[in-house]
Amino acid sequence: MAAVQVSEAEKVYIMHGVRDDLRLDGRGCEDYRHMEIETDVVSNTDGSAKISLGHTDVLVGVKAEIGKPKAMVPDEGYLEFFVDCSANATPEFEGRGGEELGVELSNTLYKVFNNRQSVDLRSLCICPGENCWVLYVDVLLLQCDGNLFDAISIAIKAALFNTRIPKVHISEDEEGVKEIELSDDPYDCMRLNVENVPCIVTLCKIGHRHVVDATLQEKACSVASLLISVTHRGTVTCVRKMGGGSLDPESIFEMTEAGKRVGKALHAPLMELLQKEESLGKKRQKVGFLG
């Protein structure tokens, strides 16, 4: 990830600030930066969302396609993730630089989102064992300014909320040949229930304390971070430790607790915002990428 050169003195300054619950930009340890979300920004997708968290810019598009269900779970659809680390986001992604990160990100996202606790995968089933909806979630990093996971997870939740899957009917003739029929009304579509879709909260251990939504400088001061995916009920669905440093169990527990608290607090305003945006309907003036 983008490296920021931080001098020892700066590090001490940041760490001391964190210790006193006061960060460089004036936030507390459990505060997020200013966040902007807009959905339905890409018309070619079935659902999309763009988020800016500080200077981190992420665009998520969801495309629904008909595929074959996996043999183990014939009555479920599934999600596929692809993270494109654009070289626009940071110079490090130039060439094949972003590839490794992209794979790591998409694997993590797959673990967090592609399970029936998070998304109602059964609703994606069209015909058990034959057809199901596959949601291709494409994540495009536009700009990197730390805390990619959190930003991406929120954007995914918003994009899934925005996703409209065309309704299909299975018609079967007397010989058992099934055919998929598409409704001719473009408004006749299926929505996903995103209530249980978790958000990722990344906590960075800085000194003896931890912060959420770390900037690049703060990140440089941290040796280890803990990635926790939390649902709106505060349930932790996934925990992952990142970075080379070590964490003692005590602080892991503390960080998990903090993550739960922060995550739970994150869902409610997010959903409220998404619903509010939708209620504006078609008349909403789109901001898009120029806003």
Place this chain on the structure above:
Amino acid sequence: MLKSKTFVKKTRAGGVLKIVREHYLRDDICCGSEVCKERKDEAPVLQEDACIESNLCSYPHYLIPDTNVVLHQIDILEDPLIRNVIILQTVLQEVRHRSAPAYKRIKDAIHEKEKHFYTFTNEHHRETFIEREPGESANDRNDRAIRVAAKWYADHLAKKTNGGSLKVVLLTDDRANKEKAEQYGLIVYRCEEYIKSLIGNPELVDRLALQPDDQNEITDSKLLFPEHLPLSRIQSGIKNGVLLQGTFHANRDNYLEGTVFINREGEDINEVLLQGLQNLNRAVHQDVVAVELFPKERWVAPSSVVLQDDSPNDEDAEEDETENKLCSCRTHYSNNVLYPTGRVVGIIKRNWRPYCGMLSQSMIKEVTGFNYKVNKVFFLHKKQTNIYIHVKKLRHPIKFHGVLYQDFNAYNLLLIFSQRIDMVPELLSSNLCSLRSNVERLAFSCIWEMNHNAEIIKTHFTKSVINSKASLTYAEAQMRIDDTTMNDDITKSLRGLNRLAKILKGRRTEKGALTLSSPEVRFHMDSETHDPIDLQTKELKETNSMVEEFMLLANISVAQKIYDEFSECALLRKHPSPPPSNYDILIKAAKSRLDSAKALADSLNNATVENFPYFNTLLRILATRCMMQAVYFCSGMDSDFHHYGLASPIYTHFTSPIRRYADIIVHRLLAVAINADSTYPELMDKHKQSSLCNNLNYRHKMAQYAQRASVAFHTQLFFKNKGIINEEGFILFVRKNAIIILIPKFGMEGAVFFDNKDKPSPRLIFDSEGPTLKVEQHTFRMFDKVKVTISLDASNIQHQRIRMALIEPVIPGVSVPVPESEPEAKKPKLDC
């Protein structure tokens, strides 16, 4: 201004694609009217004084038709009187989508300057473009777009004329749309309403297309036939063996039955029986169809019910009834005679050909009864009366291979009831190729040297010039033979020939040649009107037999010669032995056992019953029915040459080249064989020869059908003039619901039905082993003598037919009283 249009589409691979199109809206689209002074880059199309005399719209106005009006009333819109019409883009697109011909016509109308039709691209106009709303169907959206555009026009024109009188009138036949448009403040009329208001031009009303009223729309959407499967499904079905492919053959006696011959090799089922209109599913004779087999429980024997396409007084009831009949006959057949049954699920290749027919009141019924083939050209094969004494000397074949014959490439003399259409020009057929007395004629002769026992010592074929001493008719020749006072050379040679012929015939009969019988009918025609006056069965004289005998001998000799010379490509004629099962009915009738033609011939000869002289003839008629069809074939393609009926190991047709194409081929072969002519490639190609044979056989069969139809037709004409006739007859067959009766006097057959639609059927007990049919108390057996009344039923003009009703034996409720034979008398209601 940019908008995007989004829609989802199914891809060919089965996926679902979301498609987003850019859609530009403009505000510089011209309204096309003369009153609007803005932007004159194009000449305005719509006139300012758009007046038409109407008692609904007394003001000048432009018309805006909706999609259905354009689709259905295009005749009106095309009329030169209708001018100043605004065709909206929405309407145009919908029309294009739904009907290409209508689209083309409206486009033509738009291009015509005189019509003043203007296309308004409302979909790209900023003020008239609308987006589809949730819950709105595509049609509703388009209707709304039309209303919005009409409203825009109304407002626009009002503004441009400063509240002037120019208006727009929306034409729609959709009631809901009309109501909404009225609420929206538009002037709106139904098309009919508007056109009728054009008092100055009442002729337009005639061009109105009839609109089904909303209330009494045709709700009778009963599915008449199961839908045919798409071709892809048929192909996959055939590949995996679910469906079978074959050629459909309609049953000639029963329009509800047909057979599909499966022409795939390695198939254990090669014949599938189809019963009922639903299962026939619109297949027409000789279509290549895909059939689905029914499970074994539903396999049946072909029904012995005689079905006639009766006048359709009550379609459904009749349908049910016939279906019931079909069902009921399943039960009493033992399992070993079951045929596989199935239904047509699709038609792979239609056997298109010209049909002729009549439209009856109920179209549908007529179409379903359409199973019989109708052929345009028939060949008829009839004995001519003039006869040549010099049997051995045959006529010279007219020698041109080229164009003329290729045109025939088939068969030949067309003779339908005393009107003959010759195969070759008349000069050839009735003059140059006829051996006339004392005139030299070219001929192709087959000369035998025979001893007194009619044994052939030497056979010689040659081209010859013949000066015939006398040309006699059969009757004349017979008279000479019989007249002992005549002893001239000709008569003597006739007697000699007759003696030899008798020996030949005797020998042939010895070998087992059959003398079968089919009642041949001849009509006496009124020379003026060509109506048949009387009809009689043909009577055969000894001379007929004499001529026939030598003809047969010539044919056999020629067959042997050409086969010896061209073992691969000789055109021969064979008559296969009938399979034993064909005799079933005969055995049942005669209770005798038959295994060879000889046995059959012997037993036929012996089968006489005292006081019943006609019994033998009846048996022979039945035996004829058991026979297989004699066919032409190419010697290189077959190994069985036997002619069953003539008991000859080899046979061909040689003696009548002026009326049979096969004989011409044989003549050519023989000419080559005796070095009198050169050959040509087609003659030596056994595949070409074989396909020619098939065509000959086919044409021959058709000719026979035509002949039968012709006889049946004239029989009808005959009975039409005769009124009601009471006649004796014999039961030829006993069926489940009817008896088939042969009237020897007229040589005609007819059925007496016992089940009846109008009144309850009498108690019928059918025993297929007898076969006997017990009607109430009376049991009918084959060959029973009955008395019937014959009349022509002309109640259905398309289906005039001879009706027979039983007079004797008298069965109460079944037989009819003896009607008076008054031609004018109103026919009693007969059983049918």
